[in-house]
Amino acid sequence: MPQLNTSTWLTVIxxxxxxxxxIFQLKTMSYQFPSNPQPTCSKQTKQMTPWEKKWTKIYSPLS
Known part of the structure; x- marks a missing residue:
């Protein structure tokens, strides 16, 4: 049974x-990142859900 020649594996790896x-460096160089990003304020609208309109009782587990 012949031996597997592994002498070039280090060079290949x-x-x-x-x-x-x-390749990774070249790909990341092509991206344009903002130099000074500004935070944007977005207004959240509160949606009323049916379970928020009424009171519900929460039971603690039996011990």
Whole structure:
């Protein structure tokens, strides 16, 4: 049974990781991020739900 030649695996793995790193860097460089984001105020409208209109009794569990 022949032996598996693993002498080039380190080179292949390191070059793959380096290539993926470069690709990731190039992809993130293409994004345009805002330099100074401003918070926006959004008004929340309160929706009345049927269970908020009436009082309900909450029972504690039996011990």
């Amino acid at each position: 390191l070059s793959m990781m380096f290539t993926l790193f470069i």
